[in-house]
Every structure is written in C-alpha cells, then in structure tokens.
Amino acid sequence: MEDNEAESSHVFDDKENLSPEKIFADILKSCEEYTTEKVEVLMLNKSKILSLLKTHRPLKMVDYFYGLTGNLLKNRCLIVFEWDDKRMVRHYYKHFTKHMWRCIKCKQLYNHNLVSTCSYLFMVNGIVFVPNNHECRPRDYEIVMQYQKFLEEGNPQLARSMVHTVNFDFGESSHAYVVI
Numbered sequence: 353m354e355d356n357e358a359e360s361s362h363v364f365d366d367k368e369n370l371s372p373e374k375i376f377a378d379i380l381k382s383c384e385e386y387t388t389e390k391v392e393v394l395m396l397n398k399s400k401i402l403s404l405l406k407t408h409r410p411l412k413m414v415d416y417f418y419g420l421t422g423n424l425l426k427n428r429c430l431i432v433f434e435w436d437d438k439r440m441v442r443h444y445y446k447h448f449t450k451h452m453w454r455c456i457k458c459k460q461l462y463n464h465n466l467v468s469t470c471s472y473l474f475m476v477n478g479i480v481f482v483p484n485n486h487e488c489r490p491r492d493y494e495i496v497m498q499y500q501k502f503l504e505e506g507n508p509q510l511a512r513s514m515v516h517t518v519n520f521d522f523g524e525s526s527h528a529y530v531v532i
C-alpha cells in the first residue's frame with residue numbers, strides 16, 4: 353500500500369500541490385469546460401466537492417468519453433485519459449444496480465484479493481471526478497479503441513477474443529490486435 357502511494361504521488365506530483373479550494377476555484381473559472389451546469393449550482397455542492405477533491409481530480413469534458421460495454425450497452429462505460437499522457441486511459445463501468453462507477457482493472461485486482469480497496473469514480477453536477485490513486489496500471493488508448501471499434505461494429509465476440517489474447521496494459525503489448 354505504501355509503495356503504491358509513493359508511486360502514485362510521483363505520477364500526480366503537480367496536481368497534488370493544489371489545495372481543494374484552489375482546484376474548486378479553477379473549476380468555477382472555467383465551469384463550461386467541466387459541465388453544462390451553472391456556477392450557482394456547483395456552489396450549492398461546494399462542501400461535497402471540496403471533500404471529494406481530497407482524493408479525486410475533476411475532469412474536463414475533453415478528457416473522457418463514453419464507450420460501449422461488452423454487452424453493447426451505452427452510458428455504462430467511461431473511458432478516461434490519464435491527466436498527463438493521452439496514450440493512456442482508464443476504463444470505468446457503472447454498476448448495474450448501485451449508482452457507482454468502478455475502475456475495471458482495480459475491480460479485477462480486488463476480485464482476485466490482490467488489493468484491499470476498489471477505486472470509484474463520482475459524478476457531481478455533471479462533473480466527473482476520478483480517483484487520484486489506482487492500484488492498477490493504465491491501459492493503452494490504441495488497444496482500448498480497437499476493442500471499442502469491434503463493439504461499435506456489433507462484433508462483441510471479436511472484442512471478447514481481444515480480452516484473452518491482448519494485454520491492455522500500456523506498454524505491455526506491441527499492438528498484437530493488428531494480426532487478428
């Protein structure tokens with residue numbers, strides 16, 4: 353756990369120097385980049401957002417997009433760029449019954465008892481907040497997009513086969529999907 357925190361704080365150095373108050377002020381300043389809601393609405397949730405900003409970072413709308421799930425469902429899968437490197441993404445899925453979004457890789461590690469906690473994404477007033485710390489490694493954007501392309505083409509079998517043949521972790525695969 354301590355090792356992971358050290359690694360994460362290294363990755364997240366610049367952002368961690370900012371206080372929740374400063375980040376909140378930045379959100380208000382360029383509110384339209386984060387949400388379609390108005391500043392006044394965000395002010396109503398100020399304390400909730402400040403508390404969230406201790407462990408999560410807010411995303412501008414250009415930093416994430418919706419994908420399809422393996423069952424071709426919309427609006428249940430969010431693909432989020434890493435804040436400092438757009439070659440990497442993380443994949444979040446919305447739970448079917450509970451109102452929560454989980455990082456799919458952290459959830460897998462959690463299911464295999466490899467980690468003790470799971471990372472959650474939150475949405476407040478249309479703003480997406482992602483956890484600063486992950487137990488998992490980010491995924492390769494190109495590979496995730498190939499997976500999404502198969503789903504968009506209505507071919508979940510092909511997408512599923514990628515899960516078994518390709519390592520989605522960034523830097524782990526030499527784009528092996530090309531030969532599929």
Ligand SMILES: [Zn+2]
Pocket residue numbers: 442455456457458459471486487488489
């Ligand atoms: Zn994760």
